[in-house]
Amino acid sequence: xxxxxxxxxxxxxxxxxxxxxxxxxxxxxxxxxxxxxxxxxxxxxxxxxxxxxxxxxxxxxxxxxxxxxxxxxxxxxxxxxxxxxxxxxxxxxxxxxxxxxxxxxxxxxxxxxxxxxxxxxxxxxxxxxxxxxxxxxxxxxxxxxxxxxxxxxxxxxxxxxxxxxxxxxxxxxxxxxxxxxxxxxxxxxxxxxxxxxxxxxxxxxxxxxxxxxxxxxxxxxxxxxxxxxxxxxxxxxxxxxxxxxxxxxx
Numbered sequence: 001x002x003x004x005x006x007x008x009x010x011x012x013x014x015x016x017x018x019x020x021x022x023x024x025x026x027x028x029x030x031x032x033x034x035x036x037x038x039x040x041x042x043x044x045x046x047x048x049x050x051x052x053x054x055x056x057x058x059x060x061x062x063x064x065x066x067x068x069x070x071x072x073x074x075x076x077x078x079x080x081x082x083x084x085x086x087x088x089x090x091x092x093x094x095x096x097x098x099x100x101x102x103x104x105x106x107x108x109x110x111x112x113x114x115x116x117x118x119x120x121x122x123x124x125x126x127x128x129x130x131x132x133x134x135x136x137x138x139x140x141x142x143x144x145x146x147x148x149x150x151x152x153x154x155x156x157x158x159x160x161x162x163x164x165x166x167x168x169x170x171x172x173x174x175x176x177x178x179x180x181x182x183x184x185x186x187x188x189x190x191x192x193x194x195x196x197x198x199x200x201x202x203x204x205x206x207x208x209x210x211x212x213x214x215x216x217x218x219x220x221x222x223x224x225x226x227x228x229x230x231x232x233x234x235x236x237x238x239x240x241x242x243x244x245x246x247x248x249x250x
Contacts, residue, residue, distance in 0.1 A: 030061070030062060031090055033059040033087060041082065042083075045067045045070035053081070066085075164201055
């Protein structure tokens with residue numbers, strides 16, 4: 001079968017046009033119906049073709065093919081047809097931009113409210129923790145003050161106890177001197193009275209139960225003083241009896 005020259009030319013034209021058609025489809029642009037009330041989409045590039053549908057302003061269109069005065073487009077719903085080129089714009093319409101901006105504002109406001117709620121919750125928790133620590137600090141300060149006050153009271157009691165011990169030592173020294181000098185009976189009564197008074201004072205100072213070690217030492221010291229007193233009295237009595245017996249024998 002022979003191919004004529006016109007057939008070769010037709011085949012060549014077909015091979016050239018097919019890539020151009022598919023190239024135009026693969027690089028489709030996005031267009032929008034410009035500011036007009038209604039735009040007619042037709043089956044072909046001219047007013048003599050049947051109407052496919054009508055398009056309102058801001059309708060998004062995919063541009064499939066470009067002609068001299070018309071564009072072949074596809075809607076988001078999949079409808080295809082031709083529209084007049086002069087009524088299609090590549091710029092996003094202001095109304096769509098405004099809607100997008102309003103949506104973005106709503107998202108930001110929502111995020112802001114969530115952030116404020118989170119900050120309020122954190123602030124409340126921080127206040128609670130701060131109040132807790134302030135209360136603990138106040139309690140520790142009160143405890144420290146009470147401890148310092150108690151320490152001062154104990155120091156005063158210790159001073160009084162030490163004074164009582166010193167007085168008791170002085171009384172014992174006086175007792176010893178009196179026994180040695182012979183003024184036994186008078187000093188004995190005086191010393192008994194003083195020891196009794198000092199013992200009462202010591203008991204009064206230690207009534208609260210503080211400083212058990214010093215209290216025991218003082219009571220031991222008082223008891224020792226009593227024993228020493230009794231020993232001195234007994235020894236003195238025996239000495240006096242021996243002297244009297246010696247005088248009678250002589």
